[in-house]
Amino acid sequence: MKTTKTIFQQGNHKWVAIVRDPEKPNYLVDTNEYLVTHGGKGLLLDPGGAEIFPAVFSALSAEFDPSALAGIFASHQDPDICSSLALWLEFNPGMRCYVSWLWSSFIPHFGGTADTFVPIPDEGTDISLEGLILQAVPAHYLHSSGNFNLYDKIAKVMFSGDVGAALLPPGEDSLFVEDFDRHIRHAEGFHRRWMGSNEAKRRWCERVSQMDIDMLCPQHGAIYRGADVQRFINWFDDLQVGIVKA
Amino acid sequence: MNALTMSTARPPPAGDDLLRIVRINEEIKRVVGVSFKINIMALNAIFLAKRAGTAARGFGVLSNELRVFSQDLRTCMEALTGLIHGCVNEVSIVLQDIRFARLLREAAELAPQSAAIAVLQRREDENEAHRQKLASLRGQLKRALEDAFQMVELGGVLAKSAKIEAAYGQSFAPSLSQVSGEFDGIVEEIRGSLESLRRSAFFTGH
Numbered sequence: 001m002k003t004t005k006t007i008f009q010q011g012n013h014k015w016v017a018i019v020r021d022p023e024k025p026n027y028l029v030d031t032n033e034y035l036v037t038h039g040g041k042g043l044l045l046d047p048g049g050a051e052i053f054p055a056v057f058s059a060l061s062a063e064f065d066p067s068a069l070a071g072i073f074a075s076h077q078d079p080d081i082c083s084s085l086a087l088w089l090e091f092n093p094g095m096r097c098y099v100s101w102l103w104s105s106f107i108p109h110f111g112g113t114a115d116t117f118v119p120i121p122d123e124g125t126d127i128s129l130e131g132l133i134l135q136a137v138p139a140h141y142l143h144s145s146g147n148f149n150l151y152d153k154i155a156k157v158m159f160s161g162d163v164g165a166a167l168l169p170p171g172e173d174s175l176f177v178e179d180f181d182r183h184i185r186h187a188e189g190f191h192r193r194w195m196g197s198n199e200a201k202r203r204w205c206e207r208v209s210q211m212d213i214d215m216l217c218p219q220h221g222a223i224y225r226g227a228d229v230q231r232f233i234n235w236f237d238d239l240q241v242g243i244v245k246a
Numbered sequence: 247m248n249a250l251t252m253s254t255a256r257p258p259p260a261g262d263d264l265l266r267i268v269r270i271n272e273e274i275k276r277v278v279g280v281s282f283k284i285n286i287m288a289l290n291a292i293f294l295a296k297r298a299g300t301a302a303r304g305f306g307v308l309s310n311e312l313r314v315f316s317q318d319l320r321t322c323m324e325a326l327t328g329l330i331h332g333c334v335n336e337v338s339i340v341l342q343d344i345r346f347a348r349l350l351r352e353a354a355e356l357a358p359q360s361a362a363i364a365v366l367q368r369r370e371d372e373n374e375a376h377r378q379k380l381a382s383l384r385g386q387l388k389r390a391l392e393d394a395f396q397m398v399e400l401g402g403v404l405a406k407s408a409k410i411e412a413a414y415g416q417s418f419a420p421s422l423s424q425v426s427g428e429f430d431g432i433v434e435e436i437r438g439s440l441e442s443l444r445r446s447a448f449f450t451g452h
């Protein structure tokens with residue numbers, strides 16, 4: 001089973017990270033899921049693949065009533081992001097799924113009906129969770145061509161999807177980045193190969209460095225906090241991406 | 247170069263059904279192809295009988311019957327193909343049901359206090375309805391196959407009678423008996439195909 005860690009709390013406004021499953025088979029990439037709660041409702045960010053649904057569901061329901069999930073935010077269309085969609089909908093068929101307009105007719109192959117999807121325009125949008133405004137921030141081509149991060153101005157938390165992702169070796173599984181230089185080695189190969197556009201990366205770095213962020217939360221690996229957030233942005237800005245040695 | 251090899255993974259029971267249906271469908275395609283051949287052979291036989299005149303009148307009548315038989319057989323095979331497609335669809339749903347039920351069951355075991363148990367129950371009720379629909383399609387397919395079998399029995403009788411009639415064809419007797427021999431061979435081939443379909447584990451369950 002996965003574990004839950006509350007990474008931000010202010011009254012009933014919470015960010016909960018659902019991470020690390022010792023029983024997960026190795027052929028499935030490890031993922032982090034995040035739950036944002038406010039006013040008794042929840043938004044689940046990148047709920048994960050179908051095969052890990054039992055682990056995510058059970059960890060989440062220890063913390064929060066799954067039927068109070070108002071929606072799912074899918075940063076992009078990958079199977080590790082949202083192939084569990086149909087299973088979540090079994091609990092709450094009225095749940096909405098926010099995703100880039102690019103993918104709003106592709107993801108229904110994972111489940112859902114015409115009413116499920118709320119397409120996000122390229123420039124992003126605000127999503128209200130019981131009055132809490134969450135901002136879908138464009139991160140196109142990083143790596144998906146229709147890709148969004150989600151920013152919470154109050155909590156100063158940015159969910160960054162595959163940006164900042166690291167594929168950690170066994171044993172290195174702390175929730176937060178402890179030693180940036182050591183950590184970033186596990187992120188380098190991923191960013192070089194998965195990210196396709198230096199231009200898009202430049203724009204993302206410019207946009208995000210102007211935002212007030214305490215925690216940058218990727219979908220794989222560890223969370224960057226404090227000074228490591230800007231350290232990551234600078235590192236990413238310098239990295240040449242979209243390179244294949246072939 | 248990367249040699250293409252398959253993993254040794256076994257399909258789940260419903261996956262076995264899908265493989266069986268694929269094989270049934272291939273066999274049906276073969277029967278359709280063969281029955282098309284009978285149609286052409288019957289047309290040739292009708293012309294041959296016309297040329298042979300009164301001596302081959304009986305043969306001509308039988309050739310006509312065989313032509314009708316080949317058309318009926320094709321209609322029957324089309325109905326079987328339609329049922330097969332229905333079964334493929336239903337087996338696919340059942341396969342998905344099995345996966346979802348497994349994941350929900352795991353969730354319910356890990357979180358016994360949650361709504362997972364109620365959701366699992368509802369899902370299993372729906373799965374049961376899908377299984378029943380598949381069972382009913384399986385029954386329909388089995389009956390349609392029996393009908394086809396009966397039809398082929400009749401075809402066999404026609405081909406054998408044509409063989410006897412050919413002997414009365416005087417100077418045309420050798421060519422008539424060759425044609426009727428071919429008829430008989432093909433009807434036997436179809437009978438063989440249908441026999442193997444009847445024995446498919448999709449119907450017998452093992």
Ligand SMILES: [Fe+2]
Pocket residue numbers: 076078143144162
């Ligand atoms: Fe991805």
Ligand SMILES: [Fe+2]
Pocket residue numbers: 078080081161162219220
């Ligand atoms: Fe990912």
